Amino acid sequence: MRLGRPSTLWHKVGVDAPGIVELRGLEKSYGSVPALAGLSLTLAAGPTGLLGPNGAGKTTLIKILLGLLRPDSGAASISGSDPATAAGRLAIRLIPRLTGLEIVATLGRLTGLPRDDSISRAHEVLDYVGLEEARYRLADGYSTGMKQRLKLAQALVHDPELLLLDEPTSGLDPKGRRHMLDLVHDLGHRQGKSLLLCSHLLPDVERTCENVVVLRGGRVVISGPIRDLTRVDGRRLRLEVTGDRDRLVLLLSESGASPTEELDGRIGVRLGDGIEDADRLFALAAAAGASLRRVEEVRSSLEDVFLAEMTSGGQP
Numbered sequence: 412m413r414l415g416r417p418s419t420l421w422h423k424v425g426v427d428a429p430g431i432v433e434l435r436g437l438e439k440s441y442g443s444v445p446a447l448a449g450l451s452l453t454l455a456a457g458p459t460g461l462l463g464p465n466g467a468g469k470t471t472l473i474k475i476l477l478g479l480l481r482p483d484s485g486a487a488s489i490s491g492s493d494p495a496t497a498a499g500r501l502a503i504r505l506i507p508r509l510t511g512l513e514i515v516a517t518l519g520r521l522t523g524l525p526r527d528d529s530i531s532r533a534h535e536v537l538d539y540v541g542l543e544e545a546r547y548r549l550a551d552g553y554s555t556g557m558k559q560r561l562k563l564a565q566a567l568v569h570d571p572e573l574l575l576l577d578e579p580t581s582g583l584d585p586k587g588r589r590h591m592l593d594l595v596h597d598l599g600h601r602q603g604k605s606l607l608l609c610s611h612l613l614p615d616v617e618r619t620c621e622n623v624v625v626l627r628g629g630r631v632v633i634s635g636p637i638r639d640l641t642r643v644d645g646r647r648l649r650l651e652v653t654g655d656r657d658r659l660v661l662l663l664s665e666s667g668a669s670p671t672e673e674l675d676g677r678i679g680v681r682l683g684d685g686i687e688d689a690d691r692l693f694a695l696a697a698a699a700g701a702s703l704r705r706v707e708e709v710r711s712s713l714e715d716v717f718l719a720e721m722t723s724g725g726q727p
Contacts, residue, residue, distance in 0.1 A: 412539055414567065414602050431456045431573045431605045432476065436485035439471050439629075446471040447482070448629035454607065456572075458599030460616030460637070461609040462717060463626035469609045472626070473577045476607075490572045511537060511553070512546040515564050522569035529568070536564040540594060556587030563594060574598065574606040580615060595619045617641075617713040625717060633720055640716050647709040648689065650678040654701030662695045679709065 430453035437450040446468045463469050474480040475487055478494035487494060509517065512533050519529030537546045540560040545553065550561055559579055566574055579595065580588045596619045598604040610616050616623060617637060625633035633640065652659060660678065663670040668680040680692070689706050696703045 414535065414539055414570075430454050431490060432607065433488045434472075434485070435487075437472070437475065437482050437487055438484045439468075439475065439480065439482050445629050447475075447485075449485070450626075450629060450631065451485075452624065452631055452634070454605075454624070455622070456605040457622060458595075458604070458606045458608065458620040460620040460623040460713075461607055461626070462611075462613065462616060462623060462633075462713075464721060465611075467626040468629040469626055470577065471629075473575055473607075473609050476575055509550060510547050511542055511550050511557075511561050511564070514550055514561065515568050518565045519568040524569060532568050532570075533564070536567045539567070540564045541590060555582045556584065556590070559583065559587070559591060560594070563591075567598075572605060574604055575609075576606055577609045578611070579608070580610070580612070592619055613712070613714040613717055623713065625720060627721070633716065637713060641711045641713055647711075648680050648682065648692070649673065649707050649709050650680060650692065650703055651676075651705035652678055652696070652701050653704055654696070655699050656701060658699035659696055659701040662699050663692075666691070666695060668692075 432452070432454040434450050434452040437447050438445070439447040446466075450468070450472070461469050461472070471480065475482055476489060476494055478496075481495055512530075515533035515537060516529045519532050520526065524532060534546070537543055540563050542557060542560055542564065545557060550558065553561060559582075563574075563576075563579070576595065580591050583591060592615055595606070595608060599606050599619060599621070606620075608616060608620055621636060621638075623634065623637050623640065624631060656678070660670045660672075663678070663680055668682060671679040673679050682688070692706065693703055
């Protein structure tokens with residue numbers, strides 16, 4: 412399903428701004444503990460992951476962008492709108508004792524949609540998030556996963572330029588997690604939405620986002636396209652093997668290749684001092700009575716990049 416556009420959109424500003432989110436010298440402390448330390452950042456349109464260890468400032472940043480906290484100094488804007496003002500905070504609240512349809516339609520009215528458009532749009536986004544059969548039930552009785560999807564529908568009803576998603580899979584069972592991640596991926600890639608996904612689950616960010624920002628101690632330590640950050644590591648290979656696997660694993664270990672069994676049945680190796688290139692792997696396979704059907708280079712994961720930065724830089 413591809414989401415349409417409401418016939419009358421809520422006021423959009425800052426279309427010509429260089430970034431969907433602009434942070435300028437953002438500072439926030441809790442007593443003597445700094446959460447954000449002069450954070451300056453421009454986020455381009457598109458899906459971006461927000462990472463960092465506990466205490467890095469992720470949730471503080473999200474709350475400031477939502478207008479739930481005021482920074483001690485500096486400024487933030489979303490498409491040119493200031494979340495520190497009442498007008499900038501208009502579109503983001505949950506109302507109890509209403510059906511799912513009533514909640515989403517009400518949010519549509521609050522963001523400026525006419526009554527008929529808000530109801531029509533509410534039906535569309537509830538279908539999109541998979542709540543079509545529960546739209547007339549009181550939202551108070553929704554499961555955790557349904558409430559998460561209802562919040563997403565609320566955020567989508569007025570066709571926003573940017574979605575702020577803080578741990579959207581928190582508390583969900585495996586099926587609910589998959590559904591939510593599929594929605595996030597579809598929004599960022601097929602629907603063309605910009606989004607900032609805050610999560611401590613790096614594989615989720617790698618699966619759904621194109622860019623990433625890593626915070627530590629309230630400062631940016633890594634930012635950029637995930638594909639550029641997770642370049643191919645020529646020293647790590649993955650082998651598809653037939654024949655005597657056990658004998659090959661033994662010979663690889665003796666040669667310093669550090670073999671590991673992959674979940675898909677392949678063998679992962681890291682080339683060490685005893686093996687300079689893949690030619691040596693084919694020789695070892697022949698000696699073991701095995702054959703290498705496929706050898707491929709392995710990209711570093713986002714988790715590898717994250718852990719390398721945390722290890723080299725140290726925790727704050």
